[in-house]
Amino acid sequence: MSERVEFPADVVEIARFAKALSHPARVYILKKLSAMNACCYSGDLADELPIGRSTLSQHLKELKYAGLIQGEINPPYIKYCINRENWEKAKKMLEEFLDENQPITSTAHSNNSFLNILKF
Amino acid sequence: MSERVEFPADVVEIARFAKALSHPARVYILKKLSAMNACCYSGDLADELPIGRSTLSQHLKELKYAGLIQGEINPPYIKYCINRENWEKAKKMLEEFLDENQPITSTAHSNNSFLNILKF
DNA sequence: TTTATATTTCGCAAAATTACGAAATGAATT
DNA sequence: AATTCATTTCGTAATTTTGCGAAATATAAA
Numbered sequence: 001m002s003e004r005v006e007f008p009a010d011v012v013e014i015a016r017f018a019k020a021l022s023h024p025a026r027v028y029i030l031k032k033l034s035a036m037n038a039c040c041y042s043g044d045l046a047d048e049l050p051i052g053r054s055t056l057s058q059h060l061k062e063l064k065y066a067g068l069i070q071g072e073i074n075p076p077y078i079k080y081c082i083n084r085e086n087w088e089k090a091k092k093m094l095e096e097f098l099d100e101n102q103p104i105t106s107t108a109h110s111n112n113s114f115l116n117i118l119k120f
Numbered sequence: 121m122s123e124r125v126e127f128p129a130d131v132v133e134i135a136r137f138a139k140a141l142s143h144p145a146r147v148y149i150l151k152k153l154s155a156m157n158a159c160c161y162s163g164d165l166a167d168e169l170p171i172g173r174s175t176l177s178q179h180l181k182e183l184k185y186a187g188l189i190q191g192e193i194n195p196p197y198i199k200y201c202i203n204r205e206n207w208e209k210a211k212k213m214l215e216e217f218l219d220e221n222q223p224i225t226s227t228a229h230s231n232n233s234f235l236n237i238l239k240f
Numbered sequence: 241t242t243t244a245t246a247t248t249t250c251g252c253a254a255a256a257t258t259a260c261g262a263a264a265t266g267a268a269t270t
Numbered sequence: 271a272a273t274t275c276a277t278t279t280c281g282t283a284a285t286t287t288t289g290c291g292a293a294a295t296a297t298a299a300a
Contacts, residue, residue, distance in 0.1 A: 008148070023288085042247060060248095061249095068288090075246085075296070094218060178259085196274095
């Protein structure tokens with residue numbers, strides 16, 4: 001409750017990407033599309049997921065809005081693929097966030113102090 | 121809507137960790153605690169964040185529930201620190217998820233095919 | 241033109257999240 | 271015993287998320 005009225009921009013963006021990953025359906029979709037570098041149809045996903053088609057459609061819309069996937073219309077199908085550019089950006093931001101720490105083994109403060117030097 | 125009634129366990133867990141990171145206040149807190157490997161008090165955070173103390177307390181509670189931080193009582197203060205073990209786990213799961221893909225440059229399918237071999 | 245198919249949007253309800261101020265807690269100080 | 275202090279919990283309200291089925295859309299096939 002200081003003079004700051006906003007969260008830092010990078011923090012907000014990390015939270016935004018994390019939010020896109022905060023539901024199992026969306027993780028599943030991204031996993032499928034990114035991990036196997038495949039594209040697929042809404043119906044393919046509907047057959048594998050324990051949610052209705054309209055609900056799935058909403059999750060796809062959210063991922064599209066977050067910029068993480070894109071739909072290529074191929075009537076009457078819509079082929080969904082990863083949006084590589086934004087996915088790489090999300091990956092970079094999240095990994096940077098996750099990695100910016102100094103793991104110190106609780107048992108020993110062995111000679112890994114060079115790690116700290118490297119990090120700072 | 122198939123015979124599957126649940127999402128895969130790893131997918132659920134990734135979503136759960138991502139959810140813990142889905143609010144700027146929580147990202148800020150984790151950033152502070154993990155990045156600089158510091159512990160701090162609720163009051164310290166309250167002074168830097170644009171939210172009330174009771175709201176902050178709720179976010180701390182959530183992070184504690186997610187297992188990502190732990191509070192060490194030191195009356196009348198409570199010193200919050202990263203829960204290293206679970207933080208490393210979250211990190212591992214999220215990074216594994218983020219990395220399990222095959223980035224293929226759109227311009228050229230250059231001789232990075234060895235990457236695919238390494239990945240699969 | 242009618243029918244079938246894949247998908248989305250609409251309308252709605254239930255549940256979860258976010259937020260705040262007031263009150264409670266629990267230990268230290270007076 | 272009363273006061274102070276950092277923090278949390280409670281009560282409550284506003285907003286967002288998640289979910290579904292029905293209806294709409296848009297194309298292909300009959």
